[in-house]
Amino acid sequence: MSREGNPTRFSPFSKQKGPALPTGLIERMIGGVLLGGVLLSSALILAGLGWHCIRYHDLTFKYLISASTVFQFFSHDLSSFVSSPPRPRDLLNLGIAVLLLTPYVRVAISFFYFLLVERSWRFTLITGFVISVLTWGILRG
Amino acid sequence: MSFITLILISSLAGLIGALGGMGGGTLLIPALTALGMDIKHAIAISMVSVIATSSGAAAAYVHDRLTNLRAGMFLEMFTILGAIAGASLTIALPQRPLFIAFGAVLILSWASTTWRRRQDDPKPEKAADHFTAALGLAGSYYDLADRTQIEYQPQRAGVAGPTMLLVGAVAGLFGVGAGALKVLVLEEILKLPTKVATSTSNLIIGVTALAGSSVYLAAGLIDPGTTAPVILGVLAGALVGTRLLNRLSNRRAQQLFMMILLVLGGEMILRGVFR
Numbered sequence: 001m002s003r004e005g006n007p008t009r010f011s012p013f014s015k016q017k018g019p020a021l022p023t024g025l026i027e028r029m030i031g032g033v034l035l036g037g038v039l040l041s042s043a044l045i046l047a048g049l050g051w052h053c054i055r056y057h058d059l060t061f062k063y064l065i066s067a068s069t070v071f072q073f074f075s076h077d078l079s080s081f082v083s084s085p086p087r088p089r090d091l092l093n094l095g096i097a098v099l100l101l102t103p104y105v106r107v108a109i110s111f112f113y114f115l116l117v118e119r120s121w122r123f124t125l126i127t128g129f130v131i132s133v134l135t136w137g138i139l140r141g
Numbered sequence: 142m143s144f145i146t147l148i149l150i151s152s153l154a155g156l157i158g159a160l161g162g163m164g165g166g167t168l169l170i171p172a173l174t175a176l177g178m179d180i181k182h183a184i185a186i187s188m189v190s191v192i193a194t195s196s197g198a199a200a201a202y203v204h205d206r207l208t209n210l211r212a213g214m215f216l217e218m219f220t221i222l223g224a225i226a227g228a229s230l231t232i233a234l235p236q237r238p239l240f241i242a243f244g245a246v247l248i249l250s251w252a253s254t255t256w257r258r259r260q261d262d263p264k265p266e267k268a269a270d271h272f273t274a275a276l277g278l279a280g281s282y283y284d285l286a287d288r289t290q291i292e293y294q295p296q297r298a299g300v301a302g303p304t305m306l307l308v309g310a311v312a313g314l315f316g317v318g319a320g321a322l323k324v325l326v327l328e329e330i331l332k333l334p335t336k337v338a339t340s341t342s343n344l345i346i347g348v349t350a351l352a353g354s355s356v357y358l359a360a361g362l363i364d365p366g367t368t369a370p371v372i373l374g375v376l377a378g379a380l381v382g383t384r385l386l387n388r389l390s391n392r393r394a395q396q397l398f399m400m401i402l403l404v405l406g407g408e409m410i411l412r413g414v415f416r
Contacts, residue, residue: 024206031204034196034347041193042376045369059144061366070355092369096189099372100354102196103347110214122276123211130217130348137225137355 026113030106037102041095048091061089070100070138104138107131142176147370150176155194155378160385160398165375166191166317167250170243171405174412178367180239184231184316185357186368188350190375191318195346197376202340209337212278212295212327213344216305220323220345221352223309228356231314240413243315247406250321251399273298282337293334301331305345313353318346 053059068076074097081090111127114120150172155165166187173183202208231239269279273296281292304326312319320342327338357363 026210027203027206027208030210031200034203035200038193038197038200038376042373045373049369049373059370061369068361069359070351073358089365093365096363096365096368096372099189099192099196100351100358103192103351106196107214107217107348110210120277123214126214126218130214130221133218133221133225134348134351134355137221137352140359 025117026110029109029113033106033109034102037098037105041099041102044091044095044098048088048093048095051091052088055088061092069140070097070104073097074101104131104134107134142173142178142367144370146176147367148374151190151371151374152378152381155375155380156382156385157378157398157401158194158375159379159382165194165378166315167247168401168405169371169375170316171247171409174240174409180236180243181231182362182364182367184239184314185354185360185362186316186364186371188228188313188316188353188357189363189368190372191312191316191350192347192354193372193376194379195318195320195343195350197379199340199343199347202343205340207282207336207340208344209278209280209295209333209341210344211276211280212298212331212333213341215276215278215298216302216327216331216341217345217348219302219305220309220312220349223306223311224313224349224353225356227310227313227315228353229313230310231316232356232360232362237413237416239315240416241410242413244406244409244411244413246311246315246317246319247402247409250319251402251406253325254321254402255399269294269296270299278331280337282334284336291334293332293337296332297330301326304330309349309352312346312349313356316353316357318342318350320346 049059052061073093077090077093077097080086081094107127107130111124111131114123114127151165151169154167154169154172157168158165169187169190170180170183173186174180199208203210268274276298278295278298279293280295281290283289284291305323308319308322308326311317311322320339323342323345324335324338327333327341328335331338333341354363
């Protein structure tokens with residue numbers, strides 16, 4: 001049965017085939033960020049797992065991270081990746097951090113779009129509020 | 142828990158979740174806790190995996206202009222606050238009420254999905270109230286089934302917003318997307334067409350999950366070694382489930398999912414009661 005027949009079964013990762021409206025700038029940017037974020041995150045996690053498997057002949061990672069904010073998690077991982085010899089777990093952490101930051105980047109892009117392109121003060125305020133709360137969460141936890 | 146077990150469990154959760162039109166978190170948490178994982182860790186891990194599945198789905202919907210971006214961004218203001226409150230409550234609560242409440246949410250999702258499926262009548266067109274009209278949420282999309290451009294006018298945004306605060310709290314509290322509840326609000330209060338409601342719900346889920354995840358990460362509940370295979374497993378399961386969906390009978394897949402949802406809901410409540 002086609003998914004058009006029952007819209008409540010509309011499935012993820014699917015694309016509508018038909019004469020939809022031409023995709024606008026904001027749709028292209030948001031769609032690209034979301035898809036790119038998920039693909040990059042999955043690639044980093046897969047690379048980390050593959051590297052770990054080759055190096056240790058084991059796929060199980062036994063380590064814990066202490067309580068941290070998304071920003072600390074990302075910056076700490078990035079700095080250890082750059083400054084010291086990289087380890088498989090750094091790629092794994094980076095993959096998770098990229099995934100966590102994907103919706104954040106999406107909201108940030110929307111904010112700048114409404115501010116600079118559409119010049120809608122209502123939606124600049126709305127997305128500004130969302131990005132402020134998320135930034136607080138990322139920095140303070 | 143071994144890597145293989147995690148991949149298998151999360152793939153299965155993602156697959157069955159996609160067949161039922163929901164995310165993997167709904168089934169992932171009962172499965173992980175059944176294998177001995179602490180419920181708070183399971184909720185935190187599930188919350189991160191929700192970002193992956195919802196972002197993948199939202200990317201396609203947004204590109205196809207099915208999503209009402211303005212409505213989604215307006216409602217996100219409420220869901221993120223709810224998610225932060227819900228996740229903070231999970232950290233503070235003991236395990237027992239979490240099991241019982243999670244079971245109740247599964248049964249509620251089952252009931253709301255069953256009820257929503259019976260609503261086939263077209264909704265009456267009404268003029269938007271002043272607040273909703275001022276937000277400029279009206280939109281249109283191309284319907285493949287009817288081969289027509291459908292225009293719609295959302296209503297009661299002032300009611301839908303605060304209601305989403307509660308839905309966001311449910312998502313943050315239990316580490317799920319709460320897609321069934323979000324779609325219910327978008328359809329029944331905001332009066333969005335079903336396809337638009339489903340796709341807009343996906344957009345909101347990712348940001349809501351980030352708000353909840355930031356609380357869980359700060360509490361040290363996100364273990365990367367466990368989270369990474371779960372992300373991959375749920376994503377892979379959702380991809381296969383989506384492909385499979387087109388080959389299976391809609392009714393049969395839905396009946397199977399609804400039965401699983403009901404059984405797991407009852408099982409989680411019993412585990413909480415007899416804990």
